[in-house]
């Protein structure tokens with residue numbers, strides 16, 4: 001575990017075990033404020049893979065908050081999905097009790113596998129929660145930020161009008177589905193895919209969009225590939241088969257390794273770094289947590305696409321991949 005901490009420059013790592021609760025909280029960096037980041041509730045093969053996931057995600061949150069101009073640091077928690085039947089409310093209440101013991105150094109929120117109801121259970125034990133039913137779902141704001149970033153990248157970098165573009169979306173979850181709706185409304189051509197057949201059946205019936213097989217969506221000929229499922233989908237192996245000009249989606253940690261970013265740059269595929277363009281949900285959750293007005297939250301959200309353009313500009317000027325540049329820019333803000 002210490003190697004995971006040093007590899008990811010984690011400040012703190014906390015492990016909690018009680019009854020069915022097996023949880024860990026990774027705090028990456030608190031130079032800009034307390035660590036804020038979602039709570040992931042999925043299966044892991046062992047505690048090391050849970051730790052690796054939390055560490056990588058926590059680091060991404062530090063960079064995300066720094067570039068979004070949000071006064072928070074980066075953290076993430078992981079609760080291992082129990083294999084046996086369990087009392088869900090009791091489990092999240094117990095987790096809330098542990099979050100409280102950290103005294104506000106970590107503020108939790110929704111992430112893959114958790115719901116607003118789970119957040120309410122945590123909130124019954126601690127105030128350090130940035131998404132619960134009084135705050136609302138951050139996903140619409142994440143989708144809006146990604147949509148604006150796709151629009152501006154097509155216009156300014158690729159000279160393709162949105163209504164003449166084709167976008168392939170992998171994953172029709174809380175964010176991916178909303179992104180699809182916005183793109184359809186803007187007259188873009190949309191291709192989608194999801195491992196959940198119910199979701200693809202629904203979009204065929206409601207929107208008549210083209211559904212690609214799960215194994216093919218990344219390789220679909222398109223202008224924009226939008227990974228909106230889980231991370232690690234862009235790999236060295238997949239790059240020679242990609243047929244897109246831009247990769248811009250909401251999933252965290254889309255590139256399996258750092259070298260993938262350089263390989264995309266060399267292949268002339270523009271990558272909009274995930275933590276730059278998917279921070280709409282963080283902007284919303286942190287804004288609501290601090291009682292900011294809707295107007296202020298929307299202004300902060302509108303600045304996202306300009307940040308992306310400055311990343312692209314520096315990437316071109318320095319001939320470095322956008323993911324490398326965005327990490328450098330985030331680190332500069334950390335001081």
Ligand code: NAD
Pocket residue numbers: 111112113138139140142170171172173174175176193194195196199214228229230231250251252278279281282
């Ligand atoms: P979600 O769980 O609601 O949706 C994910 C969807 O992707 C599901 O429908 C799932 O079936 C599908 N999927 C998973 N693997 C797939 C595959 N290989 N091929 C096709 N479909 C696949 O999650 P979400 O809230 O929409 O978030 C999606 C991603 O964006 C996650 O990586 C999350 O960490 C990240 N993210 C979300 C937010 C937010 O506000 N919800 C903010 C920032 C980042």
